[in-house]
Amino acid sequence: MGTPTPLESRLSRVKTPGEPIIVFERVFLAFGDNVILKDISFELRAGFTKIFLGASGAGKSTILKLILGLLKPQTGKIWVNGVRVDTLSESDMMKVRDDVGMVFQEGALFDSLSVRENVGYKLYEESDMDLNDVHRRVEEVLGWVELEEHIDKMPSQLSGGQRRRVAIARAMTFQPRILLYDEPTTGLDPITSITIDDEIVKLRDIEGVSSLVVTHQLRDAFWVAERMAVRGPDGKVQIVPASPEKLAQTEFVMLRDGLIAFEGTASELRANNDPYLQLFLS
């Protein structure tokens, strides 16, 4: 065993806030002649949020699939929770996924299962938890997203916004430390989108979840970056403008032509004079 590199020693402290929980190092991915990601390197630190922006087909969702091991890169290295996942087998990847929740585009709820079964899926099917405890946890997370009264409905009976909130509940049921959001507000009206954004903010600030959000909805991206959740004196969670410290914990990443065109905070993004970024922001 040689001396650990600076990155390796930081990865070994992965449970410490501020240390890297997801690391991409020179990742390249192509499907045939179609190059999706050319040379992607970034870090998501524990307790922080990264928001990926970019045009359709820029490779934003692909990054989430790489983190979950649903795709493998051709070259480059990926660490999740201190484990290198780009070389892991599917069965070993299952252990890594125990600490990563994902909210898919359109929710990807299981059509044949009720809201209760969808939300508790992992605990019902993949854990030895007592059934009463599972029921209690399902009710608790549905209460968190304010959908308790819909517990016995089927996904087809829910509205688009409710489906996304159930998907968020499903992703947080097993209390992962990392949550990945793939276009969580696409196709929703502005009011419903804000309820989803608030859930993302609450999970980050109250539950301490590290988040990676993929979106091309700028309004939602800035809402998540510039708001924070705090508990009021009555114990209720309130969404308020973010403190300077909290603002620094959310970074934007702009993907363009398979490369990172920009990486920085919300204010740095607004101040950037790059014509492409300006066009994107306009």
Added chain:
Amino acid sequence: MQLFITGWAKKAFFEVQEYVKLCVALARAATSRPFYYRDVVEQLDAVGVGSLTVVLLTGGFTGAVLALQSGMTLDQFGARSVVGRLISASMIKELGPVLTALMVTGRVGSGIAAELGSMAVTDQLNALRALGTDPVRKLALPRVIAGVVMVPILTVISDFVGIVGAWITTVTQLRVASSVYWNSVVMGLYIQDIWMGLIKPVFLGFALVSIACFVGMRTTGGTQGVGRSTTQAVVAGSVAVLVLDFIITKLLISLLY
């Protein structure tokens, strides 16, 4: 032209390779934990009980029409009385297994491809994997087990109903005595025929369901892709049933007779 043929051959080879990978994954899933018992029971019901009506109708009418046609041919030799011998051998060795498998391909294979295809295009398969569940264990294996168990059972039912259908036709249309028919049915059967009639559907059941799972789980291209997969599953499953039937028959003839 050469480029087209090379491209086609490469694609075909890749598809076969991926199908073999699925079969290996199924074998591994069948011999290791976790095992989803409840899904297996659900699929046994969906494949077996759900296909019963279509199998009963197919078996019954095939037996009946076979008796009519055979009766006409046998009349030329004055051998109408041995119609039962022909019916039992044909139904048990060939028509029962193949027609049942084809009917199950049409009913179950298309359903599996559509269901798994919809799950694939709406990211539900990825969601399963993200939640720590292997889709091969959870979705494909229970369906394949149901196919391997239920297709032979449905075949036996189809054989029986076919022979009964032929009996009704023989007695009412061909005017052959009931006792003569049943005696002929028993006389025409050998134990090897029974084995052939039982072994074949096991392989046919595996092939048709695993092909439907394979096609369904690889669906891309939205709802149009689901439609395409459904058609592919039925066409590929039906052709596979007929080709496999020939290969297994050849093999069993050399082994059993």
